[in-house]
Amino acid sequence: MIYAILFISFIGVGFFGFGGPEAILSMLAHLATEEHNWLTQSQFADLLIVSRFVPGEASLNAATLSGYAASLSEYGMASSMGASLAAMVGLALPSYVWAELTYHLRIPTTWHDGLTHALALLKQAIPGLIGGAAIILASADNIGTLQSPWHLGISLFIMLFVVIGNVVFRINAAALLFLSALAGIMLL
Amino acid sequence: MPNKVSNKKILATFARLALTNLGNGYMMIAPLRKNVVEQKHWLTEERFSHLVAKAQLIPGAFSFNLSAIIGRELAGSKGAACAIAGTGVPILLLFSLLVAVFSPMRHWSLIASALNGMRPAIIGLLAATAFRVGRQSLTSPAQWLYPISIALIIGYGHLAPLYVVALTFGAGFVYGKFVKPQL
DSSP, X not given: OHHHHHHHHXXXXXXXXXXXXXXXXXXXXXXXXXXXXXXXXXXXXXXXXXXXXXXXXXXHHHHHXXXXXXXXXXXXXXXXXXXXXXXXXXXXXXXXXXXXXHHHOOOOGGGHHHHHHHHHHHHHHHHHHHHHHHHHHOSHHHHOOTTSHHHXXXXXXHHHHHHHHHHTSOOOHHHHHHXXXXXXXXXX | OOOOSOHHHHHXXXXXXXXXXXXXXXXGHHHHHIIIIIISOSSOHHHHHHXXXXXXXXXXXXXXXXXXXHHHXXXXXXXXXHHHHHHHHHHHHHHHHHHHHHTGGGGSHHHHHHHXXXXXXXXXXXHHHHHHHHHHHOOSGGXXXXXXXXXXXXXXXXXXXXHHHHHHHHXXXXXXXXXXXXX
């Protein structure tokens, strides 16, 4: 059953995941941490951190990890590989179908105005999708709560530091993650 | 275009590329171009750029999109399937192994502290990306209200982003095709 749920859920991500590698993360974060309890927010955040340093796009690794975590507790290690595969095939299938469709079909000229507007509106929504993923992940287990003011304070400082460092001073992501890890080791 | 490239070669090409590339799917474009355009001459430069643009337009995981589109072009439907398998299978195996080995290590005190520092950083990086992407497509401050409200609805309203995408796409399409011509 979990195989079917994973397969169908990831098909949905593949078919509707407009907007590039970052925008698709909001769909995956919502799916894995809110709609289903496959992953905790901190597991998802760790996934994004690790995916920056190992082969494989974050969305592919998210499919692997979701399958693994969703079935591990109930069915054990052997079945979790199958669950990862089900999620991965679900994510890949729409790409295959889209490739076939776009190879064979020509878009009717009467659709052009509609598609142009749809894509323009989607393009403006993409920052919202990425921001939505950031808000989903800004949960108690990732940044702390008011009951743990030290953890929360350091987290907010790191977030602010990273945003300003990346946007204003154009420090690259790997360097910012490295500095944050050092801050975490010393302060948290 | 004749089927000139064998499926085995496609599988091997994409598998090797998948395992030697870090980061998000866009990082795959440059090495893939070098491989299939400059070294193997399977595609011309123009054709390759056209296919990359197409892969960016369709929804889904970008590395799968790119694999499927290039594979389709090189060797038909089977080529697309081989390219997808070449990208997906090694990543599935490698990441499964990483998860199995490293999951217990998340709770070691030194690694746990480092992760506690990096988790807010990765959230900050997402926010920074949102801002940089928005700066390119949004011109006036008022236009920011639209993505900001979407972020709040997804983040705090827990609405599935899939519905947001479907609604946005549907609304834009209906407006462009039916409403605007009447105005």
